Amino acid sequence: MKQKTRQRLAIVDCLNNADGPMTPQEIHELAQKAVLGLGIATVYRNLKLLVTEGKIRELIFPGEGARYELADLGHHHHFLCRDCDRVFCIQGCPGGFNEMIPNGFVLEEHEIVLYGKCQYCLQDCNAMDKSAR
Amino acid sequence: MKQKTRQRLAIVDCLNNADGPMTPQEIHELAQKAVLGLGIATVYRNLKLLVTEGKIRELIFPGEGARYELADLGHHHHFLCRDCDRVFCIQGCPGGFNEMIPNGFVLEEHEIVLYGKCQYCLQDCNAMDKSAR
DNA sequence: ATACTTGCAAAAGTTTTGCAGGTTA
DNA sequence: TAACCTGCAAAACTTTTGCAAGTAT
Numbered sequence: 027m028k029q030k031t032r033q034r035l036a037i038v039d040c041l042n043n044a045d046g047p048m049t050p051q052e053i054h055e056l057a058q059k060a061v062l063g064l065g066i067a068t069v070y071r072n073l074k075l076l077v078t079e080g081k082i083r084e085l086i087f088p089g090e091g092a093r094y095e096l097a098d099l100g101h102h103h104h105f106l107c108r109d110c111d112r113v114f115c116i117q118g119c120p121g122g123f124n125e126m127i128p129n130g131f132v133l134e135e136h137e138i139v140l141y142g143k144c145q146y147c148l149q150d151c152n153a154m155d156k157s158a159r
Numbered sequence: 160m161k162q163k164t165r166q167r168l169a170i171v172d173c174l175n176n177a178d179g180p181m182t183p184q185e186i187h188e189l190a191q192k193a194v195l196g197l198g199i200a201t202v203y204r205n206l207k208l209l210v211t212e213g214k215i216r217e218l219i220f221p222g223e224g225a226r227y228e229l230a231d232l233g234h235h236h237h238f239l240c241r242d243c244d245r246v247f248c249i250q251g252c253p254g255g256f257n258e259m260i261p262n263g264f265v266l267e268e269h270e271i272v273l274y275g276k277c278q279y280c281l282q283d284c285n286a287m288d289k290s291a292r
Numbered sequence: 293a294t295a296c297t298t299g300c301a302a303a304a305g306t307t308t309t310g311c312a313g314g315t316t317a
Numbered sequence: 318t319a320a321c322c323t324g325c326a327a328a329a330c331t332t333t334t335g336c337a338a339g340t341a342t
Contacts, residue, residue, distance in 0.1 A: 130278030145263035
């Protein structure tokens, strides 16, 4: 049976407080503040486990490694800022994907990634510390 | 000035004949048939160069490394088959993305990835050799 | 107690880089 | 010839795994 270790709780906690999907490195850094000596292998093992359990979801955006977010956030999409590389969750969905797929194919899911400049970078590229995530 | 080496031509040729975005490994294997002894480092260097030049585009789908496709294929999206992991290009686009983005953000581009089962896997999972790419 | 977890270090993969030699224009 | 490229091997990263020790139930 799965246990509730300090390490696992800290990792889930990071994702609970995140405003967007996080990389294993970001999670490692942040969770280390709660659990001193937390190993990167433990982060990877728990992320993989949580994905298997369906508690979190793995996302990959071009040019970067995998990121993770809670699975129960409801249907949403993502915006990737090209200046600061932060990823934001976006509500809303245009729909109409079934009309795109060719005959004989079956659509199960879809993902949308929007690219552009985020509010903070447009206001002032220095107004928000990129590493503050 | 950029040169036209046999290696570079072979790599571009692979992408020209591809029916979907290819991984560096797939490109390496295929291009080696045209250029014996082609090194994987050369493949990576050329892909990176071609991306910089805007001739090709890098795509990343969950669970796999980067894939590359020609940049001049026109606006399209992708369908990833969950059985065979092949990626298909899809025409059409629902639009309506500007209404999704929050105030203060600027949208520059978008990408859509559709997930499901492809025609070939639905007909007969063995009808098409997965490694035939 | 027992099964599950962890940190460390080693291993396995993938992508990048230094360099001497070869190629293109 | 001068700039550019290539293959090889080493380096740099990222992710996974083996194992002995520690924890949760």
